[in-house]
Amino acid sequence: xxxxxxxxxxxxxxxTAPFAGLLFVLLFQSNQVAVPLEIQKYxxxxxxxxxxxxxxxHLDEAEKVAVQTSSSIERTTKLYNQTTSTMSRIVQTASxxxxxxxxxxxxxxxxxxxxxxxxxxxxxxxxxxYRLNPGTYxxxxxxxKLKEPSAMNMTLGKDxxxxxxxxxxxxxxxxxxxGINAGGFADGGGKRYPLSTTVLNGKYLNGFQSTFKDxxxxxxxxxxxxxxxKFTSKANLxxxxxxxxxxxxxxxxxxxxxxxxxAKWKASPLRAPRTVIGKYKDDQIIVIVADGYNExxxxxxxxxxxxNKLSKMGVVDAYNxxxxxxxxxxxxxxxxxxxxxxxxxxxxxxxxxxK
Numbered sequence: 174x175x176x177x178x179x180x181x182x183x184x185x186x187x188x189t190a191p192f193a194g195l196l197f198v199l200l201f202q203s204n205q206v207a208v209p210l211e212i213q214k215y216x217x218x219x220x221x222x223x224x225x226x227x228x229x230x231h232l233d234e235a236e237k238v239a240v241q242t243s244s245s246i247e248r249t250t251k252l253y254n255q256t257t258s259t260m261s262r263i264v265q266t267a268s269x270x271x272x273x274x275x276x277x278x279x280x281x282x283x284x285x286x287x288x289x290x291x292x293x294x295x296x297x298x299x300x301x302x303y304r305l306n307p308g309t310y311x312x313x314x315x316x317x318k319l320k321e322p323s324a325m326n327m328t329l330g331k332d333x334x335x336x337x338x339x340x341x342x343x344x345x346x347x348x349x350x351x352g353i354n355a356g357g358f359a360d361g362g363g364k365r366y367p368l369s370t371t372v373l374n375g376k377y378l379n380g381f382q383s384t385f386k387d388x389x390x391x392x393x394x395x396x397x398x399x400x401x402x403k404f405t406s407k408a409n410l411x412x413x414x415x416x417x418x419x420x421x422x423x424x425x426x427x428x429x430x431x432x433x434x435x436a437k438w439k440a441s442p443l444r445a446p447r448t449v450i451g452k453y454k455d456d457q458i459i460v461i462v463a464d465g466y467n468e469x470x471x472x473x474x475x476x477x478x479x480x481n482k483l484s485k486m487g488v489v490d491a492y493n494x495x496x497x498x499x500x501x502x503x504x505x506x507x508x509x510x511x512x513x514x515x516x517x518x519x520x521x522x523x524x525x526x527x528k
Contacts, residue, residue, distance in 0.1 A: 275455060278453075278454075278455055279457075282316065282457070282487065283316070285485065285487070286305075286314055286486070287303055287304070287305075288303075290303065290304055291504065291505070293350055293351070293504070293528060295320075295528045296320060297320050297323070297527060298317065298319055298324040298325075298350070298526060298527065299317070299318040300315060300317050300318075300350070300351055300504070301315070302314070302315050302504055302509070305482075307478070309474070309478060310444070310463050310465075310472075310473055311463070311464045312461055312462060312474060313461070313462045313464075313502055313509055314459060315353075315459070315460040315461075315502065315504070316457060316458070317351075317457065317458040317460065318457045319397045319456075319458070321397065322393065322395065322396060322397030322416070324397075324526060324528075325458075325525070325526050325527070326525050326527070327355060327373060327392065327417040327419065327522060327523065327525065328343050328522070328523050329367075329373065329378075329521060329522060330343070330365065330519060330520065330521045330522070330523075334378055334379070335362075335364035335366050335521070336364070336365070336521065337358070337364075337365040337520055337521045339501065339516075339517035340352045340353060340502075340517060340520070340523050341501070341503050341508055341517055342519075343525060344503045344523075345506070347525055347527075348527070349503075349525035349527050350505065350526055350527060350528040351502075351505075351525070351526040352501075352502075352503045352524065352525045352526065353448055353462065353494070353501060353503070353523070353524050354448055354495055354499045354501045354518075354520050354522070354523060355419040355494060355495070355520070355522035355523055355524045356369075356371065356391075356419025356420050356421050356494065356521075357420065357421040357422075357495045358495070358521045358522075365519070365520070365521045366379075366521060367419055367420070367521045367522050368388070368419070368420050368421065369382045369388050369420035370382045370388075370410070370418075370420050371419050371522065372390075372416070372418045373417050374416070375416055377407075381404075381407035381410065382420075383404070383405050384403035384404055384405055386422070387422040387423045387435055388420050388421070388422055389403050389420060389421070389422065389423065389424045389492060390402070390403075390404055390415075390418050390419070390420050391418055391419065391421075391450065391492040391494075392415050392416065392417045392418015392419065393415070393418065394413050394415055394416055395416045396414070398452075398456050399450070399451070399452040399456070399458055399490065400413045400418070401418070401424070401492050402424065403424065419522045421492070421493060421495055422435075422493065423435060423476070423493055424491075424492055424493075425449065425479065425483060425491040425493055426451065426480065426483055426488055426490055427490055428489065428490070429454075429489045431484055434476050434477060434480065438476060439475070439477060440470075441470075442468060442469060442470030443470040443471075444470050444471060444472055444473040444474060444475055445465050445470065445472075445473040445496050445497050445513075446462075446463055446464060446465035446468070446473045446496050446497055446498070446510070446512075446513045447461070447463040447474050447476070447479055447496040447500060448460070448462050448463075448494040448496055448501070448502075449461045449483070449491055449492065449493050450491070450492055450524070451483055451488040451490055451491030452488065452489060452490050453487060453488060453489060454487070454489050459486065459488055459491075460502070461479060461483070462500055462501075462502040462510045463479065463496075463500070464510055464511045464513075465500075465513050466513055468497040468498060468513060473496075473513075476493060495520065497513060498513050498514040498518040499518050499520050501517050501518070501520075
């Protein structure tokens with residue numbers, strides 16, 4: 174039993190020896206163990222109030238800058254608005270001033286026509302109808318301002334080469350607001366064909382024919398300006414960029430000068446219903462339609478009378494269109510003139526105006 178106790182004591186001593194040694198070291202160690210900890214940067218800042226004051230100072234300065242910037246923006250915006258308003262007034266004034274010459278010129282035109290009896294105004298066209306009664310004949314003048322080229326066009330009778338119809342029918346069929354008869358014609362084979370050079374939609378319907386027997390061409394170019402005259406070559410007419418036009422005789426005024434009227438056209442017939450077309454220097458168009466009772470030369474206007482009238486009105490170019498029983502003037506769905514045949518004559522070409 175004593176032996177067994179001894180063995181147990183030895184085993185206990187061996188098991189507890191390391192712990193006893195560690196305890197001894199801890200108890201009798203002369204130098205203390207120090208754990209290095211960097212806690213300085215976590216220490217409270219001693220001058221936090223100073224930094225806060227600096228931040229507040231910067232914020233005050235930023236606020237002052239913001240107020241100054243806002244005030245500057247406000248002043249700039251106000252100045253911009255004032256400048257814009259001033260520029261708008263300047264533009265309006267300039268526009269009014271720019272339109273004054275046109276208005277003055279238009280008043281000069283209308284002063285020689287009298288008071289308009291009827292007007293048509295739209296964003297495409299302006300039309301004014303006047304009654305003329307110089308004493309020797311009665312007539313109607315229609316002043317037209319095209320605001321876009323498409324406001325005027327030419328149509329063939331029944332939309333076919335060789336076809337014919339009255340101007341009233343052409344106006345109604347095409348939805349036009351006004352219309353007049355256009356070029357001369359020649360009958361053949363039961364059909365009615367346009368005379369000489371005729372252009373529609375920029376194309377020659379029956380080729381180009383050089384001017385002969387006082388014939389001229391009159392129509393519109395693609396910019397909406399009245400063009401016309403005698404042409405000996407297709408190239409000369411092409412240079413004017415024609416959109417449409419027809420032919421007849423004679424030229425009355427060219428470039429502001431009266432053109433001598435051939436004797437045969439002065440007297441055959443002397444007086445007759447007439448349709449003439451011309452333009453002013455500002456490209457406004459003038460149409461004069463004279464009434465007559467027949468084609469035997471005893472009633473209506475002479476070409477010289479119309480030429481003189483147009484010249485005094487300041488027209489720069491003017492051309493005589495087909496007359497007699499062909500003369501027709503349609504406005505707002507009504508026949509304005511008094512056809513000498515008693516009713517409108519079917520013709521192959523018509524100048525139409527669109528609202």
